Amino acid sequence: MAGLERQRQLLDFALSSLARRPMKNLASLTVYTAVVFLLSSVMLMSHAIRREAAALLAGAPELVVQRLVAGRHDLIPTDRLATIRAVRGVAAAGGRLWGYLFDPAVAANYTFLVPPDRSIAAGTAIIGSSVAAVRGVGPGDVMSFRGYDGRPVAFTVTSTIAAESALVAADLFLVSEGDFRRLFGIPADRFTDIVVTIRNPREVRTVAEKIDAALPDARIILRDEMRRTYESVFDWREGMVLVLLVGAILAFAIFSWEKASGLSADERREIGILKAVGWETADVIGVKMLEGLVMSLTAFLAGYGLAFLHVFHFGARLFEPVLKGWSVLYPEFPLAPSVDEIQMASLFFFTVFPYTLATIVPIWRAAVVDPDMVMR
Amino acid sequence: MxxxxxxxxxxxxxxxxxxxxxxxxxxxxxxxxxxxxxxxxxxxxxxxxxLQLTDLCLFTEARYTRHASQADRHAAFQDHPAALEHFPSGSLMPPSGAANRASP
CATH class of the missing domain: 1.20.5 (Single alpha-helices involved in coiled-coils or other helix-helix interfaces)
Structure with missing residues (x-):
């Protein structure tokens, strides 16, 4: 009990010492919290999106066959369906019709899609929640677009897709096959691409190789590759996230270095006085370590807690300008709270320990010198 | 007191x-x-x-970030081979998993 009380007395002293320099320590705590907040927000958001992507794309087409012309995606002739269906191992193959339309009224891009069951009646459309929001339309309203030949093609909105599905359907515009072909001028013997179902999932690669051999101008995309694309989204090794991370780490390194590289005259005098009145070197180091631990633990808890609220309760609002880019449609999707324990432990380790340890070296250097020398 | x-x-x-x-x-x-x-x-x-969807609707500004898994290899350089990436989301969305596969 006496040992515990002694530690508590040291903690009281450490806190009083922090309180003697309120502005400096408050500024340090704010910067520290901001760094943890930024790193945690990126970490939580990327993990949650990867998790949702894996769940949502589990039922994605097993194989998509595109036609490439001069390195670019081109419309695929319908007779390729027969070639694909003839490949051993193929259970079914069907053409997909989808494409993009730029709506000059709101400068937004929509994804036009014909549902595989062709369940949409001619002249009608089902629209995604972001399309409805940006155009201010709902069931019963009419939307008209200029077709490929300049003639208007009108759609009566029958319903909107629920906002809870915005992560896959925010910009969708579901129309009938006839309307789609009329709007874009796509002939009846062309599809956008072909979706293939495989009899035995373990034979996907073999079947893909056979299709590739039968259709040399085709490009085949496997479901695994679709999922892998989203496994690396917001990856820390790529693009803006890397820039952000490097910036934050550099800021943190400068901040820690400033702390580690030297003590202020006040701090030196304080250590000298403590030594002069009989404090052991170990106690002085202990007090200063406690100061570092209090700062880093508080910053971690505050930064991480704020990041959790930011990502899962406020829709990662601060990242919106970066994610939105130049697009007009910005899907607002709820993310299910989920945490990667290893990522969280790494973040804790790399933010709390370096700072605490960084405080030891200069304190130790000051604490081992003669008190009279330190106070001069 | x-x-x-x-x-x-x-x-x-x-x-x-x-x-x-x-x-x-x-x-x-x-x-x-x-x-x-x-x-x-x-x-x-x-x-x-x-609906046989293949991608998440994260970025709607460019086709190669809206349907990242379906984008062709040169999508980001659509104007000419030396064209710089000009959509912000292109720096967040990596090339598709299939982009670097040799065959099939």
Whole structure:
């Protein structure tokens, strides 16, 4: 009990010492919290999106066959369906019709899609929640677009897709096959691409190789590759996230270095006085370590807690300008709270320990010198 | 008359207790989150399967970031081979998993 009380007395002293320099320590705590907040927000958001992507794309087409012309995606002739269906191992193959339309009224891009069951009646459309929001339309309203030949093609909105599905359907515009072909001028013997179902999932690669051999101008995309694309989204090794991370780490390194590289005259005098009145070197180091631990633990808890609220309760609002880019449609999707324990432990380790340890070296250097020398 | 003085460590313990409870709440929420969202996720996954969707609607500004998995190898350089990437989302969305595969 006496040992515990002694530690508590040291903690009281450490806190009083922090309180003697309120502005400096408050500024340090704010910067520290901001760094943890930024790193945690990126970490939580990327993990949650990867998790949702894996769940949502589990039922994605097993194989998509595109036609490439001069390195670019081109419309695929319908007779390729027969070639694909003839490949051993193929259970079914069907053409997909989808494409993009730029709506000059709101400068937004929509994804036009014909549902595989062709369940949409001619002249009608089902629209995604972001399309409805940006155009201010709902069931019963009419939307008209200029077709490929300049003639208007009108759609009566029958319903909107629920906002809870915005992560896959925010910009969708579901129309009938006839309307789609009329709007874009796509002939009846062309599809956008072909979706293939495989009899035995373990034979996907073999079947893909056979299709590739039968259709040399085709490009085949496997479901695994679709999922892998989203496994690396917001990856820390790529693009803006890397820039952000490097910036934050550099800021943190400068901040820690400033702390580690030297003590202020006040701090030196304080250590000298403590030594002069009989404090052991170990106690002085202990007090200063406690100061570092209090700062880093508080910053971690505050930064991480704020990041959790930011990502899962406020829709990662601060990242919106970066994610939105130049697009007009910005899907607002709820993310299910989920945490990667290893990522969280790494973040804790790399933010709390370096700072605490960084405080030891200069304190130790000051604490081992003669008190009279330190106070001069 | 003596005034009651609160020890600084008591204040710290109170702050850390609040922080600890908040941290614990995030852990509980993270454990319960996937279960709570299961119905929503299942409905959305069914929609994605029914419509044969291949991509997430994260970025709508460029076709190669809207349908990243379906984009061709040169999509980001659509004007000419030396053209610089000019959509912000291109720096967040990596090339598709199929982009670097030699064959098929």
């Amino acid at each position: 003596s005034t009651l003085r609160v020890r600084p460590s008591t204040v710290l313990f109170a702050i850390l207790a609040v922080g600890g409870v908040a941290f614990g709440t995030t852990c509980v929420e993270a454990c319960l989150g996937p279960g709570r969202a299961a119905v929503r996720l299942a409905r959305t996954a069914r929609l994605a399967e029914r």
